[in-house]
Amino acid sequence: MKRILGKLGFALSVVLLISPAILIFLWMLSLSLKNELDNTAFPPVFIPSPPTLDNYAEVFARNDFLLYAWNSVIVSFSATGIALLLGVPAGYGIAKMRATRLAGLILIARITPGLSYLIPLFLLFQWLGLTGTLAPIIITHLVITLPIVVWVMISFFEGLPGELEEAALVDGATIWQAFRHVAMPLARPGITVACILSFIFSWNNFIFAVVLAGRETRTLPVAVNNMLTFEQISWGPLSAAALLVTAPVLLLTLLAQKQIVAGLTAGGVKGA
Amino acid sequence: MSSASAIEAAAATIERRRRNYARHYIWFVVPAAIAVLGTILFPWAFTFYISAFDWRLGSTREFVGFANYTKLFTDERFGWALLRTLYYTTLSVIFPLILGLAAALIFNHKFPLRGLARTIFILPMMATPVAVALVWTMMFHPQLGVLNWLLQQVGIPPSMWVYHADSVIPTLVLVEVWHWTPLVMLLLLGGLAALPIDPYEAAKIDGATPLQVFRYITLPLLAPYLVVALIIRTIDALKAFDTIYVITQGGPGSASETINIYLYLQAFAFYNMGYASAVVVVFFALILTLAALLMWTREKVRP
Structure with missing residues (x-):
């Protein structure tokens, strides 16, 4: 009897733990599937009856939503791609040189508030005439993605056995070949982790785009925030848009939860 | 005794060679270091510089020291x-x-x-x-x-x-x-x-x-x-x-x-x-x- 009670209490605490997360997302979904009348009803209507897709249709009917989605895709993919291109070799180099101080320097990027990069870079981009293009947003996103990639890759390359590369070197391979054909294929799981994390934190980023983006270059988080400012009470479309923005990230988390947990516990990394 | 010092000497050579090798790996880090310099270190230095000015976008820019x-x-x-x-x-x-x-x-x-x-x-x-x-x-x-x-x-x-x-x-x-x-x-x-x-x-x-x-x-x-x-x-x-x-x-x-x-x-x-x-x-x-x-x-x- 006591055992059963204990088990029940444990199950209850698990439910209690995960319910805040579930309930917020369910409420988001519920708001997005109801008409405006039900959304502003008090007491609230919880289950949409009948559920309607009108809110989603309205979001897609604004042709700029697709433009902003495309901007977000370009920014996140470029920022992640460039970070991988630069960060994977850098992680390898740092791991091989055992340059812990260099790694510490990268951690400083982690603790700097995002806004503090923005004033000088904002002025710089103005002088260079880059405002109004996606380039400033991609470049500033490197501030987030590059440290994540380097940090994850250092711990991965440090965990690899060095014998295979040494064998390659003895056989006359250059260190670049040893990296490219031996170490990198072995570190593919690490590259996946780095790629997923840097994509998610770039996709979620708000602060850089809110300052740097013009009308045509907004990313999705900025565009969705603007919907709130100008249409105070139209909760249906707003929730639909919010859900569409965060859905790719939530799906990615569900699919790749093992890699994400491994990457996050390794470095405690997170976007600026 | 002599064999121990021989091992020590050999270990020292290996260590030296490892460090020599290490120097080559710097080239793996250089591109990322340049990016970090541009996006992270340059902004710091520049922020510090701007903070010594009364710098209003689109109008005045006047040196004010620590004011x-x-x-x-x-x-x-x-x-x-x-x-x-x-x-x-x-x-x-x-x-x-x-x-x-x-x-x-x-x-x-x-x-x-x-x-x-x-x-x-x-x-x-x-x-x-x-x-x-x-x-x-x-x-x-x-x-x-x-x-x-x-x-x-x-x-x-x-x-x-x-x-x-x-x-x-x-x-x-x-x-x-x-x-x-x-x-x-x-x-x-x-x-x-x-x-x-x-x-x-x-x-x-x-x-x-x-x-x-x-x-x-x-x-x-x-x-x-x-x-x-x-x-x-x-x-x-x-x-x-x-x-x-x-x-x-x-x-x-x-x-x-x-x-x-x-x-x-x-x-x-x-x-x-x-x-x-x-x-x-x-x-x-x-x-x-x-x-x-x-x-x-x-x-x-x-x-």
């Missing part, structure tokens, strides 16, 4: 923003640490569907902050929001949430706690997995109660991980921007204007670049000091 910094000391709005930031940070560190520890202890047990439960639990920290902040904003609505309806059901008078100066910061902390408790949980769960099992077996033999085991074994052993979580949480709470900006933009009035929001307004609403840069420098110094202080504590608690 921006001395102005900070008499700027009441900055002082309040600083106090608010500390208040917000304290609350946003304590609650996630307590809840995150509880969650980590629970997830450290094996139970059916644990993987799924853990994934759901970490969803808040992966979700797009702006999207989630918008949903919270709707839930905080004093008349139509679902939260006041819930309060009403359990007999608590409705709250003004983010619409009143007294409740706005605790409410924003609530969002922050929801958002970042999962990160604390993950860090501590990693710590729990790394604990040795011997002390637990000894305690079992001695007939210790679960509470005693937690108090005298788990907590002390977990202390280094708790301090790491404390450091990360403190830094992140100091830097908090997205949710505050989306939900209140510093309001009502300036009741939730933290340093980050104040900084944003100075730079990108008033285009007061020189003064804002001085705020950045002071803010960053504050973060570095706190981080260093916490790192020092970490060395102390290490067994």
Whole structure:
């Protein structure tokens, strides 16, 4: 009897733990599937009856939503791609040189508030005439993605056995070949982790785009925030848009939860 | 004797060769280092330079030396923003640490569907902050929001949430706690997995109660991980921007204007670049000091 009670209490605490997360997302979904009348009803209507897709249709009917989605895709993919291109070799180099101080320097990027990069870079981009293009947003996103990639890759390359590369070197391979054909294929799981994390934190980023983006270059988080400012009470479309923005990230988390947990516990990394 | 020194000599050669090799690996780091220099180090130096000017976008630019910094000391709005930031940070560190520890202890047990439960639990920290902040904003609505309806059901008078100066910061902390408790949980769960099992077996033999085991074994052993979580949480709470900006933009009035929001307004609403840069420098110094202080504590608690 006591055992059963204990088990029940444990199950209850698990439910209690995960319910805040579930309930917020369910409420988001519920708001997005109801008409405006039900959304502003008090007491609230919880289950949409009948559920309607009108809110989603309205979001897609604004042709700029697709433009902003495309901007977000370009920014996140470029920022992640460039970070991988630069960060994977850098992680390898740092791991091989055992340059812990260099790694510490990268951690400083982690603790700097995002806004503090923005004033000088904002002025710089103005002088260079880059405002109004996606380039400033991609470049500033490197501030987030590059440290994540380097940090994850250092711990991965440090965990690899060095014998295979040494064998390659003895056989006359250059260190670049040893990296490219031996170490990198072995570190593919690490590259996946780095790629997923840097994509998610770039996709979620708000602060850089809110300052740097013009009308045509907004990313999705900025565009969705603007919907709130100008249409105070139209909760249906707003929730639909919010859900569409965060859905790719939530799906990615569900699919790749093992890699994400491994990457996050390794470095405690997170976007600026 | 001679063979020992021969081995030593050989070891020294290998070590030297390794270091020689190490020098070649610098080229792997150079491209990334240039990017870091351009996007991270250059902004720091430039910020420091700008902070010595009365630099208003589109009009004046005049060298003023340390005048921006001395102005900070008499700027009441900055002082309040600083106090608010500390208040917000304290609350946003304590609650996630307590809840995150509880969650980590629970997830450290094996139970059916644990993987799924853990994934759901970490969803808040992966979700797009702006999207989630918008949903919270709707839930905080004093008349139509679902939260006041819930309060009403359990007999608590409705709250003004983010619409009143007294409740706005605790409410924003609530969002922050929801958002970042999962990160604390993950860090501590990693710590729990790394604990040795011997002390637990000894305690079992001695007939210790679960509470005693937690108090005298788990907590002390977990202390280094708790301090790491404390450091990360403190830094992140100091830097908090997205949710505050989306939900209140510093309001009502300036009741939730933290340093980050104040900084944003100075730079990108008033285009007061020189003064804002001085705020950045002071803010960053504050973060570095706190981080260093916490790192020092970490060395102390290490067994």
